[in-house]
Amino acid sequence: MNIWKLKRGADRRVRAGHPWVYANELAQSPKGVVPGGLVELQDDQGRFVARGYGNPLSLIAFRVLSLDSKEKNPLSKESLIERVLEAWKSRRLMGFRASFRLVFSEADRLPGLIVDHYVGEQNGRRLQVFATQILTAGMQQALGDAETFFRDLVAAATERGYTAIPWEQTAVVLRNDVRSRKLEGMSEDQARFIKSVREADFTNFGILLNAATDDGLVEMNCDLFEGQKTGFFLDQTANIATVCRILEHHPDLPKDRPVRVLDLCCYVGHWSSQLTRALRRRGCDVETTLVDISARALEFARKNAERQGAKTVVLEADVMKALTKLEKNYDIVIADPPAFVKARKDLPVGQHAYLKLNTQAFRVVNRDGLVVSCSCSGLLDEDMFKEAIGKSIRRNFLDARCVARGGPAPDHPGRLSFPEGMYLKMFTHLVGDQGAGGGAAAGAGASGAGDED
Ligand SMILES: C[S@@+](CC[C@H](N)C(=O)[O-])C[C@H]1O[C@@H](n2cnc3c(N)ncnc32)[C@H](O)[C@@H]1O
Known part of the structure; x- marks a missing residue:
């Protein structure tokens, strides 16, 4: 078996459960295996650290499969x-x-x-x-x-x-x-x-899919061949259930008009469909505005939400352009955009994009409404995301309480030793009075929303 030695001290992170070794942590440049071949990793004293596979072509030169020296072929x-x-x-x-x-x-x-x-x-x-x-x-x-x-x-x-x-x-x-x-x-x-x-x-x-209200299954159509990712985004199920639970106990849902949902970057309408189902169970009519840049995703979204009993308005557009044309009118706003931060160098621009999007989301929500802010950028840490949301609230001079927070659903488990894997963040705010609490720290009101800073 190929043996790769680590530089002194580089074994600590791996022994603590982190599954990656970078090429510059190896004592010699990685060689001797075809990309993906089985490798035993040793510390600088030649003691066993892990078995896994190596790739001399990748910056992540080694990935751990087993920390157990008795497991001879974890790739079988x-x-x-x-x-x-x-x-x-x-x-x-x-x-x-x-x-x-x-x-x-x-x-x-x-x-x-x-x-x-x-x-x-x-x-x-x-x-x-x-x-x-x-x-x-x-x-x-x-x-x-x-x-x-x-x-x-x-x-x-x-x-x-x-x-x-x-x-x-x-x-x-x-x-x-x-x-x-x-x-x-x-x-x-x-x-x-x-x-x-x-x-x-x-x-x-x-x-x-499991219904978010935990009372059976929900059917949603999508394209498993050419749809985004594997055809569907499964990672939001727990967050959707959290918001549905809030609605289940809400004493004052409108009965004389539809509950208005704004689903930004809706893909095939997972949020809208599950929320509609939950709201219909409470006897509410639902009108959901579906916004996405993909016409094909929107076609699925419309049918999926209507199947649950929603009236739909479909906006095929860039989310920022669509949002600036909308008025304050929504009881629930979901902002679940694509990852704005794909590389470390994108962090400032990406954080600003979350600020712009959320500033608009808080601008159009009704009093006592909910704003669900999500980020699937693994590189944007929770503090940076919270900073962007906090500023969005202040820019609208709103008093908003954070009433729920969440991450990836349990079928997307994480490991504390591997923070890179815990990418999804969700914060839900209940929006109160204008002119209260949040203050004017950012100095720009809703009219300046999202343009600068
Ligand atoms: C993370 S996925 C949303 C997942 C969805 N909310 C769900 O839970 O199924 C991001 C979505 O944003 C859409 N999108 C990407 N860029 C966009 C843009 N500039 N304006 C509007 N939608 C965009 C993609 O087509 C995709 O459907």
Whole structure:
């Protein structure tokens, strides 16, 4: 086996549970393995630290698979399947019953692997889809023939009672259309099915999700082949449930007019659909304004929200341009944009973009309304995000109470030793009086909203 030695002291972070080693932490320049090959990592004294895979082409030269010296080949198919089953068990323990993120890379001790498990019904058949992203050379090598891997996984999961859907009703789609693969010396590939199901249409597929109100399942249509990421964003389920819980107990929801929801960067309308369902249960009419730059996502969003009983207004536009044209009129505003910070150098500009977006979100919310502010930029830490939201509130001279905060749903677990994995942040504010509390610290009112600072 290839052995790579660390510089003195560089083992500390790995022994504490961090799963990455950078090339400059190695005693010699990384060599001797094809990208993704098995490597044993040792400290400067030659003592075992970890086993994992190495990639001389990547800045992250080594990724940990095991800190147990007795585990000789953590890259074997059996070991990987066991890890996926462990992850599956944890999702079941967290109450996920239909579609969920099955594998979340480092957090599930499967660095470089994302698998979203979608379940839905089509033509009277229950189908399951494993939408998979392989992000590292090590994982690409380890999975080998991915069709065989998933067939064996389904057999093992069936044996444990985790799925009752047979292999004939199972599809596997590789969503390796991801730019970050290039950092590993791999190509950005087109999406492709490595296993499909006859007469099934996965480009318009109704996935089943736990209802946010925890009373059954909700069906939402999306495109698992060409939709963004793996076709759907599963990470907001816990945050949506938190906001639905607030609404469930709200004593004064409007009854003489629809509750007005503004869903910014709505994608296929997950927030709107679940909120509509929760509000309809309270006897409210709902009008949701869906804003996104993607026409195709909006078409799904409209149908998904209407299926739950919402009236919809659709705005296909850049969110900032759309927002500046809207008046204060909304009871719930959701701001869940794409990651504005993709690299460290983007931090100041990205933080400013959150400020601009949230300033507009707080400008258009009604008194006693809710603003849900989200950031999926892993590099923007919580303090920087809070600073942007705080300033947005002050710019509108509002008194706003933070009534809920959240992160990724439990099917996107994190590890305290690996903060890079905990990327999603959500703060919900209940908005009170204008002219109160928040003060005028930023010195710019709503009219100056979002333009400078
Ligand atoms: C993080 S996803 C939103 C996920 C969604 N809220 C959900 O929970 O399913 C970001 C969305 O922003 C949209 N988007 C990206 N840039 C945009 C822009 N400039 N204006 C409006 N929407 C944009 C994308 O099309 C995508 O649907």
